Amino acid sequence: MTVAKWRGEFPALRETRDHPAPVYLDSACMSLVPTQVLEAMEAYYRDYPGCAGRSLHRFAEEVERRYEESRAAFARFLGCSDARGIVFLRNATEAINLVGQGLSWAPGDRVVISDREHNSNLIVWQRLARERGIRIEVLSLGPEGVFDGDRLETLLERGVRLVSLFHTSNLDGTSLPVREIVERAHDHHAKVLIDGCQAAPHERVDLSRLEVDFYAISAHKMLGPTGTGVLASTPEALADLRPLSVGGETVEWSTLEDHELRPPPHRFEAGLQNYAGAIGAHAALDFLTHIGFDRIREQQLRVNNEITSGLEGERRVHLLGPRDPARRPSIYAFTLDGVDPNDAALFLDEGYRVMVRSGMHCVHSFYAQRGLSGNVRASFYFYNDRRDAETFLRAVRELLERVPSGTVTGTSAATGPPAAPHGSGPRRAVGSTAAVARSARPPRRAERGRAGSLARSG
Numbered sequence: 001m002t003v004a005k006w007r008g009e010f011p012a013l014r015e016t017r018d019h020p021a022p023v024y025l026d027s028a029c030m031s032l033v034p035t036q037v038l039e040a041m042e043a044y045y046r047d048y049p050g051c052a053g054r055s056l057h058r059f060a061e062e063v064e065r066r067y068e069e070s071r072a073a074f075a076r077f078l079g080c081s082d083a084r085g086i087v088f089l090r091n092a093t094e095a096i097n098l099v100g101q102g103l104s105w106a107p108g109d110r111v112v113i114s115d116r117e118h119n120s121n122l123i124v125w126q127r128l129a130r131e132r133g134i135r136i137e138v139l140s141l142g143p144e145g146v147f148d149g150d151r152l153e154t155l156l157e158r159g160v161r162l163v164s165l166f167h168t169s170n171l172d173g174t175s176l177p178v179r180e181i182v183e184r185a186h187d188h189h190a191k192v193l194i195d196g197c198q199a200a201p202h203e204r205v206d207l208s209r210l211e212v213d214f215y216a217i218s219a220h221k222m223l224g225p226t227g228t229g230v231l232a233s234t235p236e237a238l239a240d241l242r243p244l245s246v247g248g249e250t251v252e253w254s255t256l257e258d259h260e261l262r263p264p265p266h267r268f269e270a271g272l273q274n275y276a277g278a279i280g281a282h283a284a285l286d287f288l289t290h291i292g293f294d295r296i297r298e299q300q301l302r303v304n305n306e307i308t309s310g311l312e313g314e315r316r317v318h319l320l321g322p323r324d325p326a327r328r329p330s331i332y333a334f335t336l337d338g339v340d341p342n343d344a345a346l347f348l349d350e351g352y353r354v355m356v357r358s359g360m361h362c363v364h365s366f367y368a369q370r371g372l373s374g375n376v377r378a379s380f381y382f383y384n385d386r387r388d389a390e391t392f393l394r395a396v397r398e399l400l401e402r403v404p405s406g407t408v409t410g411t412s413a414a415t416g417p418p419a420a421p422h423g424s425g426p427r428r429a430v431g432s433t434a435a436v437a438r439s440a441r442p443p444r445r446a447e448r449g450r451a452g453s454l455a456r457s458g
């Protein structure tokens with residue numbers, strides 16, 4: 001299949017008589033959903049709308065079969081040898097919470113996180129620090145976001161219970177060496193939880209090779225529906241976790257006085273489940289497997305290369321992360337001198353139907369440390385093509401032309417300079433809050449840039 005054919009599978013990318021296809025560059029937030037997935041979910045509600053594990057009739061039997069088939073498909077997709085290690089949850093955030101809140105902690109237990117974690121892999125530990133007295137050790141990745149094994153080793157030597165890190169960063173698309181991290185952690189008897197949200201959609205994750213103890217993903221970043229996520233592990237490791245919720249579906253039996261929990265994974269799936277979500281996610285895995293990660297990577301890189309080299313000479317564009325797109329294939333994140341990130345995002349959408357994400361991307365800690373108000377993130381998937389890259393470049397260039405250097409739009413002016421992530425020059429231009437990027441926008445959107453800037457940052 002070619003990119004054009006792949007694109008044809010995504011209804012959200014269709015052209016209409018009045019509009020060209022949108023340029024969707026926000027797949028790191030949520031990927032688009034192909035017809036195959038929509039049909040699988042519709043078929044559930046249309047043809048066998050039952051619930052698994054309760055009634056004995058044919059709808060229920062069909063749902064049960066397909067729900068468990070989806071679990072087996074996730075196990076194959078992630079290289080888990082035992083499908084009982086796959087727990088269906090709402091999203092990666094819930095998966096991380098299940099580990100955080102499910103392990104039993106003693107005061108002084110140490111957890112290692114990095115200084116670039118999504119809030120979903122930060123707040124849960126902060127709460128445990130407050131309420132249960134655990135200690136958070138922060139692995140610094142330095143200004144360039146580079147992993148240093150010796151630094152991790154120093155932390156591990158203090159005696160660590162759990163290392164909880166991202167696999168691929170949602171800030172700049174760079175990845176950590178998970179296998180090395182696991183080896184080092186296991187040598188020190190620490191367990192490893194990996195937030196795989198931004199990796200599993202883009203590369204083959206083989207947990208039998210990586211030997212991660214817990215791996216969290218969200219289906220909505222890999223062509224699946226919202227509200228569907230997975231914690232992948234082994235039944236043995238899962239048995240150490242206390243379920244977040246209990247009730248129907250989680251027990252073998254109960255009396256008025258007592259109950260016995262079912263073995264993993266069912267003890268973690270309380271109440272009637274998101275069957276359409278699990279069945280749709282299975283269709284998404286089939287779609288990704290059919291395309292294959294080599295072609296996914298190749299197409300993303302093609303688009304990312306074009307954008308990276310297209311903006312390389314622009315003095316006012318500052319890339320976050322390494323120059324080489326091969327080290328961050330799915331993301332191009334940047335600031336523009338003098339343009340508030342939210343104003344830029346609205347301008348791209350209004351003027352060119354280019355959809356990007358702006359703000360702090362749920363990593364407030366990263367921006368707060370640097371006194372930044374956020375940035376713009378274009379993220380790619382295999383359905384992006386050359387036209388997307390060209391439209392994006394045209395839009396950014398027009399924005400730069402229309403906002404003369406020395407102007408400041410929106411919240412950048414209000415909250416301080418969006419200094420270069422890697423110190424490549426000052427960004428402050430004093431005073432102006434009404435800039436061209438803003439005034440160029442139709443009134444309907446005019447409030448969103450400033451008011452939305454921090455509120456929508458994650």
Ligand SMILES: Cc1ncc(COP(=O)(O)O)c(C=O)c1O
Pocket residue numbers: 028029091092093094118120121166168169170195197198218
């Ligand atoms: C790296 C990373 N971790 C965690 C999350 C949270 O994912 P979810 O909201 O699907 O639980 C995201 C979402 O953007 C992410 O990019």
